[in-house]
Amino acid sequence: MNKVVRKYIENSVVSVLFTSSLVTTITVIFITFFLFYEGMGLFREKPLEADFIIAVNKSNTVKKLDNQQIGAVFNQDITNWKELGGDSLPIEILSLYTIENYYSEEDLGEDFSLLPQKINEFLEQTPGAIVCFTKAFMPEKIHGDEIHIDNIELLQFLKGKSWLPTSQPVAQLGILPLILGTLWVSLGAILIALPLGVASAIYMAEVAKPKLRNLLKPVIELLSGIPSVVYGFFGLIIIVPFIQQLFNVPVGETALAGSIVLAIMALPTIITISEDAIRTTPLALREASLALGATRWQTVLRVVIPYSKSGISAGIILGIGRAIGETMAVLMVTGNAGTMPTSFLQPVRTIPATIAAELGEVPMGGVHYKALFMLGIILFLINMIINISVEYIKKGRVGR
Amino acid sequence: MAKKVEVSNLNLRYGDFHALKNINLSIEERSVTALIGPSGCGKSTFIRCLNRMNDLVDHVTIDGSVLLEGEDIYRKGIDIDNLRYRVGMVFQKPNPFPKSIFENVAYGLRVNGVKDKSFIENKVRESLVKTALWDEVKDDLKKSAIDLSGGQQQRLCIARSLAVEPTMLLMDEPTSALDPISTAKIEDLIFELKKQYTIVIVTHNMQQAARVSDVTAFFYIGELIETDTTSKIFTNPKQEKTQNYITGRFG
Amino acid sequence: MNKKVSEAIAFGIFRVLSFLLVGVLALILLFIIVRGVEAISWDFLTKMPSDGMTSGGILPAIVGTLCLMFGSIVFAFPIGVLSGIYLNEYLKESKLKRFLRLMTNNLAGIPSIVFGLFGMALFVNKLNFGDSILAGSLTLGLMVLPVIIRTTEEALKMVPNSLRVASYALGATRLQTVFRIVLPIGMPNVLTGLILSMGRVSGETAPILFTVAAYFLPKLPTSIFDQTMALPYHLYVLVTSGTNIEASRPMAYGTALVLVIMVLIFNLSANLLRRKFSKKVKLK
Ligand SMILES: Nc1ncnc2c1ncn2[C@@H]1O[C@H](COP(=O)(O)OP(=O)(O)O)[C@@H](O)[C@H]1O
Ligand SMILES: [Mg+2]
Numbered sequence: 001m002n003k004v005v006r007k008y009i010e011n012s013v014v015s016v017l018f019t020s021s022l023v024t025t026i027t028v029i030f031i032t033f034f035l036f037y038e039g040m041g042l043f044r045e046k047p048l049e050a051d052f053i054i055a056v057n058k059s060n061t062v063k064k065l066d067n068q069q070i071g072a073v074f075n076q077d078i079t080n081w082k083e084l085g086g087d088s089l090p091i092e093i094l095s096l097y098t099i100e101n102y103y104s105e106e107d108l109g110e111d112f113s114l115l116p117q118k119i120n121e122f123l124e125q126t127p128g129a130i131v132c133f134t135k136a137f138m139p140e141k142i143h144g145d146e147i148h149i150d151n152i153e154l155l156q157f158l159k160g161k162s163w164l165p166t167s168q169p170v171a172q173l174g175i176l177p178l179i180l181g182t183l184w185v186s187l188g189a190i191l192i193a194l195p196l197g198v199a200s201a202i203y204m205a206e207v208a209k210p211k212l213r214n215l216l217k218p219v220i221e222l223l224s225g226i227p228s229v230v231y232g233f234f235g236l237i238i239i240v241p242f243i244q245q246l247f248n249v250p251v252g253e254t255a256l257a258g259s260i261v262l263a264i265m266a267l268p269t270i271i272t273i274s275e276d277a278i279r280t281t282p283l284a285l286r287e288a289s290l291a292l293g294a295t296r297w298q299t300v301l302r303v304v305i306p307y308s309k310s311g312i313s314a315g316i317i318l319g320i321g322r323a324i325g326e327t328m329a330v331l332m333v334t335g336n337a338g339t340m341p342t343s344f345l346q347p348v349r350t351i352p353a354t355i356a357a358e359l360g361e362v363p364m365g366g367v368h369y370k371a372l373f374m375l376g377i378i379l380f381l382i383n384m385i386i387n388i389s390v391e392y393i394k395k396g397r398v399g400r
Numbered sequence: 401m402a403k404k405v406e407v408s409n410l411n412l413r414y415g416d417f418h419a420l421k422n423i424n425l426s427i428e429e430r431s432v433t434a435l436i437g438p439s440g441c442g443k444s445t446f447i448r449c450l451n452r453m454n455d456l457v458d459h460v461t462i463d464g465s466v467l468l469e470g471e472d473i474y475r476k477g478i479d480i481d482n483l484r485y486r487v488g489m490v491f492q493k494p495n496p497f498p499k500s501i502f503e504n505v506a507y508g509l510r511v512n513g514v515k516d517k518s519f520i521e522n523k524v525r526e527s528l529v530k531t532a533l534w535d536e537v538k539d540d541l542k543k544s545a546i547d548l549s550g551g552q553q554q555r556l557c558i559a560r561s562l563a564v565e566p567t568m569l570l571m572d573e574p575t576s577a578l579d580p581i582s583t584a585k586i587e588d589l590i591f592e593l594k595k596q597y598t599i600v601i602v603t604h605n606m607q608q609a610a611r612v613s614d615v616t617a618f619f620y621i622g623e624l625i626e627t628d629t630t631s632k633i634f635t636n637p638k639q640e641k642t643q644n645y646i647t648g649r650f651g
Numbered sequence: 652m653n654k655k656v657s658e659a660i661a662f663g664i665f666r667v668l669s670f671l672l673v674g675v676l677a678l679i680l681l682f683i684i685v686r687g688v689e690a691i692s693w694d695f696l697t698k699m700p701s702d703g704m705t706s707g708g709i710l711p712a713i714v715g716t717l718c719l720m721f722g723s724i725v726f727a728f729p730i731g732v733l734s735g736i737y738l739n740e741y742l743k744e745s746k747l748k749r750f751l752r753l754m755t756n757n758l759a760g761i762p763s764i765v766f767g768l769f770g771m772a773l774f775v776n777k778l779n780f781g782d783s784i785l786a787g788s789l790t791l792g793l794m795v796l797p798v799i800i801r802t803t804e805e806a807l808k809m810v811p812n813s814l815r816v817a818s819y820a821l822g823a824t825r826l827q828t829v830f831r832i833v834l835p836i837g838m839p840n841v842l843t844g845l846i847l848s849m850g851r852v853s854g855e856t857a858p859i860l861f862t863v864a865a866y867f868l869p870k871l872p873t874s875i876f877d878q879t880m881a882l883p884y885h886l887y888v889l890v891t892s893g894t895n896i897e898a899s900r901p902m903a904y905g906t907a908l909v910l911v912i913m914v915l916i917f918n919l920s921a922n923l924l925r926r927k928f929s930k931k932v933k934l935k
Contacts, residue, residue, distance in 0.1 A: 003479075006513070006824075009826075010824055010825075010826045013826055014741065014826065016733065017733050017734075017736055017737040017741060018737055018741070020729070020730045020733035020734045020737060021733070021734035021737040021738055021742070021751075023730055023734075024730060024731070024734040024755075024796065024800065025751055025754075027793065027796070028751075028754045028755060028758055028797070029754065031758065031769055031793065032754070032758075034769060034772070034773065035765070035768075035769060038772060195668070196668055196671075196672050199664070199665045199668040199669065200665070200668060200669040200672050200673075202665055203662075203665040203666060203668070203669040204669065207662050207665060207666065208669075216669070216673055218918075218922065219673065219676065219677070220673070220676070221918065222914070222915065222918050223676050223680075225847070225850050225851070225854070225914045225917070225918050226854070226910075226911060226914055227853075227854025227855065227856070227883050227910050227914065228854070228856065229854070229856050229883045229884075229886045229887050229890075229907075229910070230683065230854075230886070230907050230910055230911060231679075232887070232890070233886060233890050233903060233907055234679050234682070234683070236890055236891075237890075238682070264675070264676070264679070267672065267676075294654075295654050295655060295657075295658040296658060296662075297654075297657060297658035297661045297662060298654060298658070321760060324762070325760075325761070325762025325763070325764070325765075326762070327762060327763065327764040327856075327857040328856045328857055328883075328887060332887070332890065332891055352762050352764045352857070355764050355765075355767070355768055356764050356767070356857055356860060359767070359768060359771060359860070359861050360860070360861055364772075364776050372768065373768065373772070376764075376765045376768045376769070379761065379762050379764070379765050380757075380761055380765060383757060383760045383761050383762065384757050386760065387753075387756055387757050387760055451820065453816065453819065453820065456816070456819065458743050458744060481822050481823065481824050482822060483822075484819060484820055484821065484822045485821065485822025486822075488820070488821075489817075489820035491813060491816065491817065491820075493813060495811070495813035495814055495816070495817045497814055497817070497818070497832055498814075498836055499835075507818070507821060507823075507831070508821035508822060508823075510831075511818070511821065511822060511823040511824070511827045511831065512822050512823075557817070560817075560821065561820070561821070564821060564822065
């Protein structure tokens with residue numbers, strides 16, 4: 001063939017290859033960028049629903065309230081301004097929910113046309129007043145002080161104890177219960193899966209006859225391919241009722257159920273990787289130990305496990321990673337209560353399950369939507385940490 | 401005799417590491433040149449300069465000139481694939497492709513655009529005959545090359561290089577992974593090939609160098625210490641380093 | 652004597668644990684198979700769901716899942732394999748390459764719900780594909796793309812460098828070396844990876860939750876802009892939010908079994924492929 005034609009073909013194929021990886025690279029970077037862009041937008045937002053305004057009496061010394069304080073005021077967890085650093089005055093709330101306590105329908109006139117006027121009256125006459133309405137209802141000139149509300153802050157977001165993204169008038173966006181829920185469920189799973197997984201890996205690599213091993217290994221690999229909904233289904237019809245009866249709790253959808261299902265799902269990962277690691281122990285090392293009169297068990301304990309430690313750790317960490325990110329099965333069996341977990345026999349809610357449960361209903365671009373993206377970022381970062389630690393552990397092995 | 405290769409002031413660096421220092425060497429047409437020297441002294445690096453295999457390594461810088469039949473192979477715009485087509489290479493470990501015996505030998509022709517079936521068949525046969533492999537494999541040319549013995553694999557690799565009719569053959573310790581019987585066969589083969597080809601061979605085996613080569617070059621830590629006819633190098637080297645190496649090796 | 656006893660005890664415990672574990676896992680499979688077989692029939696596989704999903708079949712879910720699988724692979728496989736080839740065979744080791752590898756590895760491990768989140772925001776909303784097979788396939792495709800790249804790279808890494816070098820030494824160009832030597836040897840492993848990712852795609856729920864999956868849509872999709880039912884989501888719906896959860900139980904068992912069988916088929920064919928070729932190409 002003509003050399004020039006060949007060169008030409010060669011170049012065009014190479015450019016196709018190059019283009020593909022360029023596309024991939026851009027995609028990969030784009031996904032990351034997009035997630036962060038949408039999620040970090042949360043911290044440029046106020047937790048207040050769009051166009052809501054909160055105001056208090058002019059004489060009130062409290063001029064600023066944070067997210068949680070507002071939530072507490074409107075939930076009536078706090079009923080006196082003293083608790084917020086003001087004078088000792090009872091808090092009197094005027095909002096769409098409480099308005100009938102103060103004014104009759106006639107007072108407000110047709111289509112609430114008199115409402116703005118009443119709001120100003122209320123603000124002027126009640127020293128402990130706090131009012132909250134959308135801009136449309138608020139008087140043009142408010143006879144009171146508007147409460148300044150800060151943008152959502154990262155720290156608040158991370159350590160806030162209540163996750164009520166749709167609460168009125170301010171969304172409560174504290175993800176601590178979700179983080180703890182995720183950690184509880186995953187740690188529970190690892191506590192169950194770790195001894196079982198490592199024991200089975202050692203058994204398969206060191207004790208079982210090759211025939212048995214060749215039977216067990218494919219079964220375990222197969223199990224890692226089964227879709228998570230199927231595990232969730234199984235958990236829901238077997239494990240959940242079982243827990244409910246065994247511990248005599250009102251609902252069986254608990255952190256424990258999640259841990260058990262996740263343990264089952266993480267086991268194949270842990271076993272496969274640990275077993276591979278154990279089998280890389282050089283024969284010479286084993287033989288040296290056996291030749292000194294050590295039993296096989298001693299050899300396993302003193303030679304094989306120390307040698308394959310890093311591989312086993314990698315397996316465990318990847319297992320934890322899988323548990324933390326698992327969505328559907330957890331969504332199905334943990335009951336999804338967004339409260340701070342206090343016991344394994346209580347419903348909990350994890351980060352991935354929160355995204356899955358709420359994403360369908362959020363208005364695009366709102367605070368709640370961005371908060372879910374922020375949860376996505378947290379999963380992204382957790383995964384990155386897991387990846388880096390696995391790399392690090394593996395490198396440690398090479399360097400040794 | 402005509403000069404086949406003329407290397408002058410050749411320097412090679414792997415990153416900062418100066419692996420070849422100012423090498424000057426000329427190689428005669430239809431001769432066997434043996435490269436000897438302790439491990440890591442740059443023999444492989446040198447031989448790979450002759451068909452620009454070092455281009456495949458990252459961070460390599462090369463200066464100086466290498467003339468092959470009068471043409472500078474490091475000049476800009478040279479067709480490197482064509483250079484490698486003209487200079488055959490046999491490696492330390494046999495590395496047949498996981499293809500049939502026939503396809504292994506035909507590979508070089510095919511990638512260089514030869515389509516003529518009967519031509520390819522003839523070439524395959526001719527090369528296998530030259531390497532004394534024909535009688536052993538002629539009935540199962542379709543068999544995978546992986547299933548041959550180590551010695552057969554190495555002869556197949558030589559046949560593979562010969563099929564494209566190179567003007568020169570580079571061999572980097574071609575027998576170091578083989579048993580003595582296969583080694584002897586390959587040495588005989590080198591003796592035969594010498595009639596037709598210019599051969600450069602790296603070896604750790606002094607007897608081998610003594611048996612097959614006309615000229616021997618002694619490398620030491622990146623430098624070419626001494627070149628002379630093989631008989632002189634082995635019986636009466638000028639340099640002390642050469643002397644030490646050779647007595648150490650034979651003794 | 653003492654050490655013999657401790658060995659016997661330790662190995663005994665390991666044996667019991669392992670059998671217990673495999674027993675439990677096998678039980679799960681068995682349970683789904685036994686209950687599922689009762690539910691599966693020809694009608695189940697070929698009919699639309701009816702009576703509030705308590706009877707009829709799951710045809711639209713099967714078809715939907717096949718569409719999604721096909722759609723995502725059509726998009727991810729060529730790009731993934733070509734990129735893998737480029738990364739492994741052409742791109743030299745460099746900071747850029749390490750960065751790319753870090754990013755792809757990272758992306759390969761991200762929980763699938765994050766892809767669902769991304770897919771919904773980008774394909775469904777920003778690009779306005781709506782809930783559609785297109786949006787779902789792209790989302791699933793993005794999810795497996797890094798996996799495919801990584802499998803390709805790993806498969807090509809297993810091809811010994813000595814063969815590449817031998818090919819160059821015979822005057823072959825880089826492209827010829829890639830296509831005649833590297834790919835034929837590495838391809839079976841690439842394909843094995845492909846089959847496994849098809850299995851993964853067909854079983855994922857989280858990425859399709861908000862990008863394509865329909866709660867109840869008893870018709871077959873006619874274009875890539877249609878919504879569709881899908882097996883894993885259908886199972887989820889039947890179990891957690893059907894109109895009559897008790898009555899749709901048999902449907903759920905049947906659907907679960909169909910999913911498991913799909914995974915089984917993918918796994919077995921991947922294993923067969925791997926075995927067939929690893930015998931043919933023994934590489935040292
Ligand atoms: N790809 C490479 N990168 C860096 N250093 C190399 C590379 N290849 C060889 N070297 C170094 O160059 C020196 C010469 O190597 P080589 O030519 O293989 O020696 P020989 O074949 O004589 O044993 C050695 O010190 C070796 O470590
Ligand atoms: Mg060498």
